[in-house]
Amino acid sequence: MSRSMEKIVALCKRRGFVFQNSEIYGGQNGFWDYGPLGTELKRNVRNVWYEDMVQSHNELLLQDGAPVKFQMVGLETSIIMHPQVWKCSGHYDLFHDMMVDCRETRGRYRLDQVRVRRVSCNEKTVPGQLDGTPPDSIRDGDQKEFEHVIVASTAEEFQEDLTAEALRVFGLKKKYADRVQWDGDATTLDRIAEADFAYVVAPGASRAGSFTAPREFNLMFKTIIGALGSSEDAAFLRPETAQGIFVNFRNVADSTRVKLPFGVAQIGKSFRNEITPRNFTFRSREFEQMEIEFFCHPEQSRDWYTWWRDHRYQWYQRLGISPDRLILRDHEASELAHYSVGTADIEYAFPFLEDGEYGELEGVAHRGNFDLRSHMEGKLAKNDNGELEVEQDEQGQPVHRGSGKDLSYFDDQSRERFVPHVIEPSAGADRATLAFICEAYHEDAQPDEHGKPQERTVMKFHPRLAPVKAAVFPLIKKEGMPEKAAEIFGELKAAGLNCHYDQQGAIGRRYRRQDEIGTPFCITVDGDTASDNTVTLRDRDSLEQIRVGADRIVQEISDRLKV
RNA sequence: GCGGGUGUAGCUCAGUGGUAGAGCACCACGUUGCCAACGUGGAUGUCGAGGGUUCGAAUCCCUUCGCCCGCUCCA
Numbered sequence: 001m002s003r004s005m006e007k008i009v010a011l012c013k014r015r016g017f018v019f020q021n022s023e024i025y026g027g028q029n030g031f032w033d034y035g036p037l038g039t040e041l042k043r044n045v046r047n048v049w050y051e052d053m054v055q056s057h058n059e060l061l062l063q064d065g066a067p068v069k070f071q072m073v074g075l076e077t078s079i080i081m082h083p084q085v086w087k088c089s090g091h092y093d094l095f096h097d098m099m100v101d102c103r104e105t106r107g108r109y110r111l112d113q114v115r116v117r118r119v120s121c122n123e124k125t126v127p128g129q130l131d132g133t134p135p136d137s138i139r140d141g142d143q144k145e146f147e148h149v150i151v152a153s154t155a156e157e158f159q160e161d162l163t164a165e166a167l168r169v170f171g172l173k174k175k176y177a178d179r180v181q182w183d184g185d186a187t188t189l190d191r192i193a194e195a196d197f198a199y200v201v202a203p204g205a206s207r208a209g210s211f212t213a214p215r216e217f218n219l220m221f222k223t224i225i226g227a228l229g230s231s232e233d234a235a236f237l238r239p240e241t242a243q244g245i246f247v248n249f250r251n252v253a254d255s256t257r258v259k260l261p262f263g264v265a266q267i268g269k270s271f272r273n274e275i276t277p278r279n280f281t282f283r284s285r286e287f288e289q290m291e292i293e294f295f296c297h298p299e300q301s302r303d304w305y306t307w308w309r310d311h312r313y314q315w316y317q318r319l320g321i322s323p324d325r326l327i328l329r330d331h332e333a334s335e336l337a338h339y340s341v342g343t344a345d346i347e348y349a350f351p352f353l354e355d356g357e358y359g360e361l362e363g364v365a366h367r368g369n370f371d372l373r374s375h376m377e378g379k380l381a382k383n384d385n386g387e388l389e390v391e392q393d394e395q396g397q398p399v400h401r402g403s404g405k406d407l408s409y410f411d412d413q414s415r416e417r418f419v420p421h422v423i424e425p426s427a428g429a430d431r432a433t434l435a436f437i438c439e440a441y442h443e444d445a446q447p448d449e450h451g452k453p454q455e456r457t458v459m460k461f462h463p464r465l466a467p468v469k470a471a472v473f474p475l476i477k478k479e480g481m482p483e484k485a486a487e488i489f490g491e492l493k494a495a496g497l498n499c500h501y502d503q504q505g506a507i508g509r510r511y512r513r514q515d516e517i518g519t520p521f522c523i524t525v526d527g528d529t530a531s532d533n534t535v536t537l538r539d540r541d542s543l544e545q546i547r548v549g550a551d552r553i554v555q556e557i558s559d560r561l562k563v
Numbered sequence: 564g565c566g567g568g569u570g571u572a573g574c575u576c577a578g579u580g581g582u583a584g585a586g587c588a589c590c591a592c593g594u595u596g597c598c599a600a601c602g603u604g605g606a607u608g609u610c611g612a613g614g615g616u617u618c619g620a621a622u623c624c625c626u627u628c629g630c631c632c633g634c635u636c637c638a
Contacts, residue, residue, distance in 0.1 A: 005631090006631080009630090010574070010575085011574095013573090013574085014573070014574055014588090020629075020630085023629085025612090025628090026611060026612060026627090026628045026629055027611085027628070027629040027630080028628090028629085029628085029629070029630090090638075091638070093638090094638040101564060101565095101635085101636095108564090108635080108636070212564080219637085219638070239638085272637095272638090274636090274637070275564080275635090275636050275637060276564085276635080276636060276637075278630095278631090280630095283637080352631095446598065455599095456598090456599085473597095475596065475597070476595090476596055504589095504590095505599085506595080506596080506597090506598085506599070507596070507597050507598065508597070508598035508599055509598080509599045509600095510597095510598090510599090511597080511598050511599080512598070512599045513599080515598090515599095524597065526596090526597075527596090536597075538597080538598085543598075545597075
């Protein structure tokens, strides 16, 4: 059995699951379109998630292993939000940087974090590129010796480190530190002219001019609000749907009579300017998230975290993902975001990864009260004691002001007021869809009409996810079979089931066509149907056929879809 | 972002300067009638895009875009 990504991608295109975006114009890196079958599949992924998490969740029953009963509600917030949302959430500061790369050491630095200082040394020079050559157009052979250079450091003790760098680039021993002649004070890289980059020796680099021109790294998509909008009207396309839930916490709590603990679920598009979109739809710049923010009492939050982590891990398995290819990985303490008490990834062994490597499908994060507090008080940062407090500028003002609105919760049973803690199971709809596609892909050998084994490609989608639920065939194109098959097809459609009708070509070929798109059931009207009103029902995976009364077929299919 | 590979029919690919091809798939008719392989006929391409060299470019050169692999990056 071969599960190569190449074959899966080819099938996705051939049968209309996934197309390259704007393909006729040469494509657009990081963006993908879903074809007719992919649209059905992804819609099923979203619907199954929403049904399982929200619509069929029974708040009157205690869920297996859950600390207490809880409620779940849905929300749909807009993609563009007030710019302050992203300042308080921390995305603005973390995403909006001028960066330079060193072509020699392959280091990448934030422009404002690189300390630089002009320096020279009598009779010593540093190799670099031709005077005035823009750093991006250096060719080998354009080399030249510089008497004056600019050394760089990212160390916290930058004064000492700049000296060390100067000695290093001039090839001097430590005791000759007094031979180095400084020209002006240390400054940061963003304060020197780009033309002078030719003289900058990057940390650890052997020659000057290895930095690229500064580039703005903004992982958030910028947009302009208003037809006459200028740059002051800049806004962002959300990089996650979660913030829409946090800023509506008060609204949801006030309008629905929900009591803690409760979860708010949202499905929607998000956008990130990924540096390297790759691996088919896995890392896309426009993608869809299925997120839950679960609000609970701080004392219960750790129990809820493990419950949600395990609960979500089970969900993928119930929909057919093999535990052999699915792992639950707890983050190391060093991997945790600054606000997080614990995070686990649910990861899948995608075929484009090496053996033993996994790609993230969903992150389940314990976010503490970071988000609600940030939107109340302003952007938070950890102080020296490791506690979160509002980040302040030199004047003691908040770097990013919060809403000032009270987002705490009053528990009228315990008469207690507190800011809820949040557990965030955040799943990628496109990644889940891709995982279900990869997991479904099978090649096997099935005997043909002569009993000879023939290769078969079959997508073994879980029936709830399968884009087409059933196909209806007349065995032959005459003797009233097409009419009877069309009648059954009509009944299935009327029951809301996405079905195919096919009378084209040999019956075996029609079965194989359905196998390749993962249709779990095929219904065939044959010569016996006219006399006893039964049809054959063929199972995709076992190839078994049973006879079912034509008047029971809709019920039979519906039952089999509720696995 | 860097390096390597690659792009020709819906799909898989052949075609190294001289009339754009094959297999599969697709459509029509006939045949067979429960697991893709029958017959006859049919439609299918700005050879990824733009520019250049040439009498002539899928083929050579330059630029650009996508995809794949490795490195880098990934709040």
